Amino acid sequence: MASAMISLASATPSASLSVQETLMGKTRLASGCVSTLFNKEKGKPSIKKKSFGQISMTVAVNVSRFEGIVMAPPDPILGVSEAFRADIDVKKLNLGVGAYRNEELQPYVLDVVKKAENLMLERGENKEYLSIEGLAAFNKATAELLFGADNPVIEQQRVATVQGLSGTGSLRLAAALIERYFPGAKVLISSPTWGNHKNIFNDARVPWSEYRYYDPKTVGLDFEGMISDIKAAPEGSFVLLHGCAHNRTGIDPTPEQWEKIADIIQEKNHIPFFDVAYQGFASGSLDADASSVRLFAARGMELLVAQSYSKNLGLYAERIGAINVVCSSADAAARVKSQLKRIARPMYSNPPVHGARIVANVVGDPALFDEWKAEMEMMAGRIKNVRQKLFDSLSAKDKSGKDWSFILKQIGMFSFTGLNKTQSDNMTNKWHVYMTKDGRISLAGLSLAKCEYLADAIMDSFHNVS
């Protein structure tokens, strides 16, 4: 059998591993070629080899070309929701995926979104292809929202904005641009960061390394570690920064710390790369949440910013976002935009129109825009209230003197509780509280009514489980 394996393998023209296979550590054995030897279905070998080594039709028909493909593990974040759905216990609580829930723990479609969709229907707009870079009105509105309409970078036309498929898609376009035009350049990502960041850079074949971020001792920012690691990276690296409401920890630098981060990035000629998924959602103020990005832009730095409207406009499933590249000149911005289009065209040709129109309508109409701001303050407000209630419940219950104030200091949808994997498992197995194994809970999925219960669960897991 062994010799047959070898000769069949050599009969296959393409014997080299693809770059991606190498990256993911796959071996030849995982490929469909060698596995055609195993006819698992019929239980008998059906290999016929012609004298010059070609695989015969019999083998091709009886055995799958994909037989050697293994079952991929479930997505760690999205998998939490799947497990939650399968749980029949009435006390169950889903603090997994970061989608906003109202106090009744129901998904929430913003009123302004419904109004915009009705307006769009009334107008009877067509469904023609957008240009590759997306809806012009959306691109204009999104850049102005991020930088401020009167920002010099906008007035000087130095921002290349391309509509992307929410945050993920926008990050992916940027990653592809980096791979093509900054070969060998690394992206520095925080430790920890959103789980999908490294997948995006891996698939785009952009090398990455981590900078220290979360300090488990303080359940806060390891600022010295962060600065040190950014400083140690090769000059001209891209530094991925969360604009506000850091995902997974909820821990953001202070304004003073942001200044120092900008200093070191400038010193090392690094390129800042912001992921802005929560503008308006963190503090309730669109401008305040954009201050980190604007600080860097004000220094005249070139930078990249990926935006998402999934959370702040509740447009999760519409996949609407943008990649913005601030360049030192309008000419550079035009060139960069043209190359971003070249990346998007063979990926999906042009982006979806529906979500873009909703955003353009909401941001473009003063009345709707004001209404949006109010709804956003309400959502951010609810999360702040829940943080307060959770903190109060824990402080009241916990006589050990443990400081739970990090819950109030952290910002945005998520809180890094400091619970380890075993303790997180206890939260799920004993208390039916679904969360990610790194101790992250989504406060957007918590109601005031459930704070006491959650506090009990956290107390039990923290103090009685190691």
Add this chain to the structure above:
Amino acid sequence: MDSSSVFANIVRAPEDSILGVTVAYNKDSSPDKLNLGVGAYRTEEGKPLVLKVVRRAEQMLVNDNSRVKEYLPIVGLADFNKLSAKLIFGADSPAIQENRVTTVQCLSGTGSLRVGAEFLARHYHQLTIYIPNPTWGNHTKIFGLAGLSVKAYRYYDPATRGLDFQGLLEDLGAAPSGSIVLLHACAHNPTGVDPTIEQWEQIRQLMRSKGLLPFFDSAYQGFASGNLDADAGSVRMFVADGGECLAAQSYAKNMGLYGERVGALSIVCKTADVASRVESQLKLVIRPMYSNPPIHGASIVATILKDRDMYNEWTVELKAMADRIISMRQQLFDALSARGTPGDWSHIIKQIGMFTFTGLNSKQVAFMTKEYHIYMTSDGRISMAGLSSRTVPHLTEAIHAAVTRVG
């Protein structure tokens, strides 16, 4: 001067050659201008069309207050996936009944092709794909960027303006065993030249004997002949022999959902177990690309496909679009014949689908654009969907002038 920019070495990319035609058209101020570039359907009045049944479905969705905008699963809307598979493979397809098909929602045809290609580049053992010569301009880029090596097989015969069937058989016959082969399910883009049923059967036998893996691009189901089942015949023929294949589906044209980016990738596997493993790996391709697909267009499609009346309404509107295009073909052919334009123009009525490969060369095309404000791709492809009874005379004049005055 830009030496301080980290983007100093980035040059300006040229406009996409197909979409760039519309960009140029928009800049032209002539009242006679005609856009026969991109393949988007136009009414007799030259206007984009949103199907009535689509509007109805959309109204239902927006009015439904129980609907939310939560993330779809990575593989997309489940109903949409099931219904799309049934549409292309047939509701009674054994492959579906045996759970051997995995279908994932993707961003229209392009997205489906890209996800399929990325999957093959990671998991398939033969990383060469054969594409017909000519083919849609974006195919090469999609497959190349996904990591596949792209080769061509003979397809269009300029001498007959039809299929170079012998060349096709020879080239596929010479392809290494296991190679991937891109097949246009119907209404070949850009030529409009499709194999006959008998020719499809020969292609199928050859491909199966060489273990070549079919990858169908189905962007015009229902649009080619006006009949959804007939237009899926080639795909169903391959599935019927029990073998494996990939199929990329687009709803851009047949449901007029262009900008909503709705499509699906189906992979027909030998067994249900393989299909489920394949699906899990498709998710790993999608998640770092865009996480999960957009909900709006897929919801419209699912709403229509699952309702008997709406489905029937759709088939009627679809047939009307296909019939208008067939009528344009006839009108253009008749006009050129009446004008006495030199050459055999019968290919206009023999070719199928949205496009006609006129046979005009790039100099003639440039002439038509400059002198007659006719916008089309430089390979001589015209979109019949962009023609109307009113504009046929102008196009006829332009072709006549190009053929008689430009070499």
